[in-house]
Structures are given as structure tokens and as C-alpha cells.
Amino acid sequence: MNLESFPDRPADVVIVGAGILGLAHAALAADRGLSVTVIERDERAVGASIRNFGHCCVTAQSGELYGLAQAARRHWLDYAQRAGFWAAESGALVVARSGIELQVLKELASAREAGQVTLLDAHQVTSRLRSTHGTPDPDIQGGALLRDDLRVDPRTTVAALAAWLQQQGVRFLWKTSALSFDDGVVHTSRGPVYGGRTIVCVGHDVDYLFPAAAAEHVIRRCTLQMSRAARPAGLDLEPAVLTATSMLRYDAFTDMPSSDALRASVDQDLLDIGANVMFTQRPDGTLILGDSHAYQHTAAPFLAERTTHTLNVEISGILGTPLEVVERWQGIYASSPNGALFVKEVAPGVTAVSVTSGVGMTVSFGLAERTLDTLFPAG
Ligand SMILES: Cc1cc2nc3c(=O)[nH]c(=O)nc-3n(C[C@H](O)[C@H](O)[C@H](O)COP(=O)(O)OP(=O)(O)OC[C@H]3O[C@@H](n4cnc5c(N)ncnc54)[C@H](O)[C@@H]3O)c2cc1C
Numbered sequence: 001m002n003l004e005s006f007p008d009r010p011a012d013v014v015i016v017g018a019g020i021l022g023l024a025h026a027a028l029a030a031d032r033g034l035s036v037t038v039i040e041r042d043e044r045a046v047g048a049s050i051r052n053f054g055h056c057c058v059t060a061q062s063g064e065l066y067g068l069a070q071a072a073r074r075h076w077l078d079y080a081q082r083a084g085f086w087a088a089e090s091g092a093l094v095v096a097r098s099g100i101e102l103q104v105l106k107e108l109a110s111a112r113e114a115g116q117v118t119l120l121d122a123h124q125v126t127s128r129l130r131s132t133h134g135t136p137d138p139d140i141q142g143g144a145l146l147r148d149d150l151r152v153d154p155r156t157t158v159a160a161l162a163a164w165l166q167q168q169g170v171r172f173l174w175k176t177s178a179l180s181f182d183d184g185v186v187h188t189s190r191g192p193v194y195g196g197r198t199i200v201c202v203g204h205d206v207d208y209l210f211p212a213a214a215a216e217h218v219i220r221r222c223t224l225q226m227s228r229a230a231r232p233a234g235l236d237l238e239p240a241v242l243t244a245t246s247m248l249r250y251d252a253f254t255d256m257p258s259s260d261a262l263r264a265s266v267d268q269d270l271l272d273i274g275a276n277v278m279f280t281q282r283p284d285g286t287l288i289l290g291d292s293h294a295y296q297h298t299a300a301p302f303l304a305e306r307t308t309h310t311l312n313v314e315i316s317g318i319l320g321t322p323l324e325v326v327e328r329w330q331g332i333y334a335s336s337p338n339g340a341l342f343v344k345e346v347a348p349g350v351t352a353v354s355v356t357s358g359v360g361m362t363v364s365f366g367l368a369e370r371t372l373d374t375l376f377p378a379g
Pocket residue numbers: 016017018019020021022039040041042044045046047048049050051052053054055056057176177178179201202203204205209224226290291330331332333354355357358359360361362363
């Protein structure tokens with residue numbers, strides 16, 4: 001990086017943060033012919049965008065988020081092809097282990113266009129979960145396939161997209177922290193960076209830069225416990241796998257008439273840790289297992305072994321096979337009781353964009369498209 005080049009090359013757009021939100025804005029801005037500089041405090045992105053399941057949970061959104069998720073889906077597939085990263089039109093498999101879980105799935109299937117939510121019988125579900133030494137939970141009564149969900153590999157996607165954008169002429173300033181903002185200039189730990197518009201995509205750390213705006217939107221940190229398990233022999237799982245607790249977290253399910261009865265049926269142990277028991281299989285065969293949810297302004301760094309145990313016992317029970325955990329980590333994302341999106345002009349020429357719910361991968365490119373349409377209207 002040539003520090004002296006900072007003032008010489010003002011970009012049309014300066015983006016702070018090289019997580020998926022920052023990169024989605026960078027990609028779509030570059031495709032509009034705008035010159036783009038991305039500022040990232042670390043030498044590579046290690047935030048929420050690499051710590052998640054890689055699940056673009058499109059089908060289970062509703063309202064505004066559903067529209068953004070469908071738009072994002074189109075862009076995910078397009079950039080996967082152009083930038084050469086893995087993305088699968090896998091759908092998501094929702095496992096139902098009780099009559100009330102099946103009922104919510106039936107209600108969703110009848111609320112959606114034909115083919116978007118396909119109800120499955122017990123055999124159709126268990127056959128997808130079978131491994132060499134595993135017998136899936138005999139309590140599985142059926143489930144549903146959510147057609148429009150996608151999967152990407154969270155460990156590799158963001159780095160691949162950044163590398164490709166760099167080849168397309170997007171300038172990246174790594175190991176550079178944005179400190180403060182004036183119209184047309186970002187003051188960084190390495191000097192000023194000049195540009196036309198600034199878009200700040202720093203995820204849950206938006207409160208460090210804009211405390212008043214973050215407080216007004218009641219932004220806090222949601223911490224999640226995650227782990228990764230070795231591939232159970234013979235398991236090949238394309239879709240993301242969701243369960244009853246997942247159905248408590250996404251609006252398409254909670255909008256259904258039987259969702260209150262579903263909540264009442266879920267084990268208190270799982271409700272206590274804010275569980276969304278779900279898992280995905282990475283291209284290397286390992287399983288990403290999660291997750292729990294706890295909300296605080298400042299995230300406590302400690303992982304509770306009991307929480308990981310509760311989640312992994314559930315998943316092991318569904319697959320009917322022991323799981324060998326090879327890694328654990330904490331994820332953090334921005335959260336707010338006031339809505340899933342925080343998009344605000346925080347200073348003249350400076351727009352902050354954070355997804356304040358656990359759907360940033362899902363809506364990423366759709367939200368970025370909307371921001372750019374607003375900031376750079378056609379014509
Ligand atoms: C465990 C977990 C599971 C999840 N599962 C899913 C899922 O399955 N599907 C889904 O849609 N979403 C999921 N999410 C949510 C999703 O991952 C996030 O909403 C999304 O990644 C947020 O992207 P981002 O780019 O805003 O933030 P981040 O990925 O956190 O990126 C922000 C970047 O900004 C940089 N930065 C911060 N401050 C500065 C500064 N001052 N100067 C320069 N750089 C700075 C950081 O270093 C970081 O690289 C999950 C999140 C977690 C944690």
C-alpha cells in the first residue's frame with residue numbers, strides 16, 4: 001500500500017468495512033462504473049461475515065426483508081459465477097419433529113406460491129440426513145424444503161470476493177481504521193482518504209463511530225456460540241438444516257397462525273439460550289453447528305460450555321450420530337429491537353448501513369442495491 005497515494009486518488013465512493021455489506025456495496029458500485037475505495041481495519045475480514053453459517057435464508061423472510069433477500073439472491077448467484085466462489089442453490093431443509101411443527105410448515109406452504117415450500121414426509125427428510133453410522137431421529141415426522149435459500153462458504157467467500165474486486169480495480173486499504181468523517185474525507189489511522197460519498201458498513205461496531213445514531217436505533221451486540229464438527233462419514237448434505245427453534249426466529253414462520261403454539265411446545269432449555277438449532281455442511285464436509293443468542297451492549301467474551309453442549313446434543317440427536325467438535329468460536333452481529341435495518345445519513349455525505357438482525361448474508365446485495373439507488377439515482 002502506498003500511503004502517499006491516499007490524497008491523489010479520490011474515489012467516487014469510499015466504503016468502510018470489508019465484510020459482506022461493504023463488499024456488496026463495493027461490487028455494485030463498481031458495476032455502475034463508479035470508482036471505489038474500501039477501508040478495512042484488519043488485514044482481512046474476520047467479522048460476522050466469516051463466522052456465520054453461509055446460509056442465505058431467503059424463503060423464510062417476509063415483507064421488506066423478503067424483497068431484499070430475493071434481490072440479493074440474484075446478485076449472489078451472479079457474483080459467485082463472475083468472482084468464482086462457491087454458491088449452491090441448495091434450498092433449506094426444515095426438520096419437523098412434532099405435529100405443531102408440521103402444522104406451521106403446512107401453513108407456510110399454503111401461504112406461498114406453489115413449489116416454493118415443498119412439504120416432505122418423514123422418509124424424505126431422514127433420507128437426506130443419513131450418514132454411514134447414523135440413524136436420524138425416529139421422532140422426525142416430516143419437514144419442508146424451502147426452495148429459494150442459497151448457501152455459500154462463509155470461510156472463503158468474502159476473501160474471494162475481495163480479491164476479485166481488487167482485480168476489477170476496486171482499491172483496498174487494509175489495516176487502516178476509519179476514525180472520523182467530514183464531507184468528502186475519511187480520517188483514518190493512516191491519513192485522510194478522499195472521496196465523493198462515504199458508506200460505512202462496520203456491522204456491530206457502528207456505535208464506536210456514531211454513538212448517538214446507534215443509541216437512537218438501540219443497536220446492541222448479539223453474541224452467538226458456534227462450533228464446527230468433523231464430517232460424519234457418508235453424510236452429504238446440500239441444504240441448510242433448520243429446526244423448530246429456527247421457525248421461532250424468522251418472520252415467515254412467526255407470521256403463521258400456529259406459531260404461538262409452536263413456541264409453547266419448544267423446550268425451555270433451548271428458549272433460555274435463545275437457540276436457533278441449525279447446521280450447514282461446508283464444501284470440505286465439516287459441519288457448522290449453532291447457535292445461541294445473547295444481547296448486550298458490550299459482548300461478554302466467554303463461551304458457556306453448557307450452551308455448546310445443549311446445541312450439539314440436539315444436532316447429534318437429529319443426525320443420530322455422535323459429533324466430533326474440531327473448533328468453537330463466538331460470532332457477533334448488530335441487533336436492534338427497532339428493526340432489522342439501520343441505514344442513516346449520519347453526517348453530510350456519509351451513510352451508515354448495518355443489518356441489525358441475523359440476516360446480513362441474506363439481504364446483503366439487495367440492501368446494497370437499494371442504498372446505491374438512493375445515493376446515485378439513475379439519470
Ligand atoms: C454466528 C453467526 C451466524 C450468522 N448466520 C447468518 C446466516 O446464516 N444468514 C445470514 O443472512 N446472516 C447470518 N448472520 C449475520 C451476518 O453474518 C451479518 O449480518 C453480516 O455478516 C454482517 O456483515 P457486515 O459486513 O455488516 O459486518 P462484518 O462482517 O462484521 O464486517 C464489518 C467490517 O468492518 C470492519 N470495521 C469495523 N470498524 C472499522 C473501522 N473503524 N475502520 C475500518 N474497518 C472497520 C471490521 O473489521 C469488519 O471487517 C450470522 C452472524 C453470526 C455472527
